[in-house]
Amino acid sequence: MNLRLCNISDLNRIINIGRRTYYDTFHQLNTRDTMSQYLDEAFSVEKISKELNNPKSFFYFLYDKELLVGYMKVNFYPAQSDINDPESLELERIYVSKEFKGQGYGKFMIEKTMAIAKDNGCTKVWLGVWEKNSSAISFYQRMGFEIIGRHTFRMGEEIQNDLVLQRMIL
Template identity: 25%
Template sequence: MIELRNVTYCLGGVADAAELAEFAARTFADAFAADNNPEDLEAHLSANYGPGQQAAELADPSVRTILARSNGELVAYAQVRRNAPPPCVTHAAPVELHRFYVDSRAHGSGLASELMQAVDKAAREFEGRHIWLGVWERNPRAIAFYKKAGFIDVGNTIYMVGPDRQVDRVLVASVRPPGSDTASCR
């Protein structure tokens, strides 16, 4: 377990691209390497993570990337974006929680709940009223966390890891109002 100190939650910019690319690839592999074919995982990592890919995401006005730092060190990130939801999401003003990753050394620390408050804030800035996400059906810890955070299961969708078609549960929650924020960029 890492000791968390002076934790900040700030929007990332293009200057963070290389650091985010390394962190995002590492946390994806930490979470999913054990349950995926190595070639599929490698194809997914090279298609989705790298300084160029993350620079494009960080520069995209339809994406907000929240970086959580402990004493300056990146320990978690989340990406909220404007994106058309799958048909099972029929809720008003939906925005997508596209990525949500905490360093494995900080799992169970409460940091994920604080990061979710920063996600609510980013969703409100996109005028979202609901947050939807896809989570692999074989990721029970994340599903338990999201349910604890108020998400409900509304259906499923397909997510590709390389050529492997995986079933994601689709979860939805209401965007919480500003009064419930405790996390901010500081």
């Protein structure tokens, strides 16, 4: 397994894997209109281009040999979506394609995120996870994250609640 830092030439692959993994994870719990609107907004060429060009945000592809199995996005201050703490790193997105779930890829990406944070002088990593995504919440808690709060998240026209989880850097 290895992570590769993405650049602007990866724009279409990020959009494709982002849309697919997000849809696979959440389509059964949301309406078709909500999913469609969110995917069009969150994974537009304009939005992902802007994120790729932000010097404080980084996308990584996860490969197993030559096979793309997932991706993640991290944000340093001040590019974070909520907390904006200069001593923290936000893990904004972490997705594994459905056919590869349960094989240790998520754990690998969490470990790499912790290393990125530590290498950059951060003292903690935080993330938001939808309160209805019980499998992800359990996974993050097994990985040492603790619930520290809540924030709202706009998905299409709906306002949903995310739990905010944090893990200290050891």
